[in-house]
Amino acid sequence: MRQLQAFTLGKKFGQPEANEDSLVVMPNLGYAVIDGVTDRNGTRYDGMLSGQFASRTAKRAVExxxxxxxxxxxxELQFQGGEHFVDYLGKAIHTGYAANNALAAVEADWKLRGGCTVMAVLLMGDRLEVVAVGDSGLRVNGNDILQVLKPLDDVTAILRRQTWQYFAARHHSAEECDRLSTSVTWQGTQNQIDGTPTADPEFVRLIEADTLAACRSHLPGAPEHELLLLIQQGIAHGQGDFQNVTEPVLGYGAIDGFPVPSRYIETRSYALADVETIELFSDGYFKPGIDFGIASWEAAFAAVEAEDLHKIGRYMSTKGTTATQLTDDRSYLGVRFR
Incomplete structure (x- = not known):
């Protein structure tokens, strides 16, 4: 290893301790970027919100x-392939639930589970073994990118965009558009508080129809009942029905203490002699840096923020940057081998 650069920053201004991303930096052994799934309801384990708990637990397990x-x-701890490694990480989180006397609760209710994505690069002799679950990414030699984005996020991102634009067209402030679109995206159209603008029947009728039409165009292969479930129930009440199950078209994988289907586990293997650089990153970066290194990736981040601060344009997302926080935690880990 000739050079190593690492950077992580939580999304909440003035609260670095709330960062749900984790880094594993073990030169000559391996590296990982782990992104905790945002907690849905304030559930805590070991004094941490569930996503941070999953992220930190997986970090210790990788190390x-x-x-x-x-x-x-x-x-039992020797590398035996991607499925074995992911199963090992899941068992570590499962053990953490047991230590918090929460096994029965998390088995009965997916909303109480912590979860995380993992992008791990393991140095095994003369090879680099890559194992990934979720949407954290890897770039090898500056051009070979592995990042599995989940189409399910596009549904709730479209719901947020449509809601944001609806209220903007009615002259609400950007702050109000952020607040109202977050409520709809998070809780879904059918779980809004009576008497609020987002519970108005005419708004609900229009936003459901507009969002469904936009999703049909964007994701023509997704069944209408899956789209409607996400639109009407949102991230907090509907998304978990798609996690680590293979039946839905919009299903996706996350490490949450329970089995991860093999279709959601990505693996790659590289001869170490062929690798000059690796760059691991969480999905807080909406586009890669032009060059290797923190400075280039931070320049790309700044360009995205300047173009689409609210994340309702080219970089549409389930969240946007507001006066109190950035769109997401972000982490970068770059290693130059020669």
Whole structure:
């Protein structure tokens, strides 16, 4: 290794301790970027919100796994492929639930589970073994990118965009547009508080129809009942029905303490001699840097913020930057081998 650069920043201004991203930096052993899933309802384990708990638990598990490589007395911790590695991380989170006396609760209600994405690069002899679940990314040699974005997010992002534009057209402030669109995106159209602008029957009728039409155009292969479930129930009440299950077209994977179907586990293997640089990143970066290094990736981040601060344009997202926080936590980890 000739050079290593690492950077992470939480989305909440003045609250660095709330960052749900985690980094694993173990030169000559391995690296990882882990992104905790935003908590839905204030659930805490070990004093942390559930997403941060999952992220930190997975970080410790990856570090322990890397340290165990080559130890004959720990055969169960030797690398046996992507599915084995992901199962190991899931069991670590599952054990964490048990330590918090929460197993029965999380088995009964997905809303109480913590979750995270993982992009891990493990150095195994003369090879780099890559294992990924979720939408954190990897760029190898400056051009080979692995990042599995989930179409499900596009549905709730379109719902947010349509809601934001609806209220903007009625001369609400940007702050109000952010607040109202967040409520609809998070809770869904059918879970709004009576008497609020987002519970108005005419608004609900229009926004459901407009969002469904936009989603049909954007995701023509997605069944209407899946689109409507997300539109009407939002992230907090509907998204978990798609996590780690294979039946829905819009299904996706996350490490949450329970089995992850193999279709959601991505693996790659590279000869170390062929790799000059690796760059791991969380999805707080909406486009990659032009060059290797923090400075280039931060320049790309600044360009995105300047063009689409509210994330309702080219970089449409389920959240936007507001006066109190950025769109998302972001992390970058770059290694130059030669």
């Amino acid at each position: 322990y796994f890397l340290l165990a490589q080559g130890h004959a007395d720990q055969p």
